[in-house]
Amino acid sequence: MALGWFSLLKTVPWAEVIATAPVVADGAKKLWKTVSKKPVTAPAPASVVLATEGDILSQLQARIATLEATTAELHAQMQDSTELIQALATQNTELVQRAEANRVRLRWVSLGLVLLALVLAYTLKTGV
Template sequence: MAIGWLSVLKMVPWGDVIESAPKVAQGAKKLWDTVGKKPAASTSATVATATPGQPEPTLAALQAQVTQLQVSVAELHQQMLASSALIGSLAEQNTQLIARVEVNRKRVLALAVVVVVLAGVLGSKLF
């Protein structure tokens, strides 16, 4: 199972991921700023026209429908705010994760160089 993950991780273009991480974070912040500035509910409503086979809706029924729609729009707006906050948080975590992966990659590379040098020194001493 670990071999499958290793092959997947080897195929990831880490340079591109690291390069694009700040752009992802900035995009998420822009989304959060854009969504956060929008009003919670829209006051505009379209009036439904009656079809020939149905009676015309009363004013009270239309007002109740508009009220329901406004509540639904407000709920959807709150969900959108929560979702965009989550996206911003995930983008920030992704940026931190990519930075840590890059540090670990450099450390593993340095460790590999040290191991190769030590293997060379050990090989020259033994032979």
């Protein structure tokens, strides 16, 4: 099972992932700034305006009030979603940076092990 994950991770183009992580984080920040600047409009109370078609007018006002409430609710949900996207993009950037740091460390450890193996082989061969 671990071999499958290892082969999967080897196929990931880490250079591209690392290169695009800041772009994703910047895009999430721009989205958050755009959404957070828009004010949430509270639904206006329906005013009582009675004309000759008073029933129709009051029904339309009730529908408008409902639509305004729904719009405000959707806007709040969109802001929450944008906050979540920004948090995920930040976490993704940190994860990619840590993965890159681990990859570099693994290369150094591998190099150290190869050098140690060469020194050990030389020691065994010469009998020193």
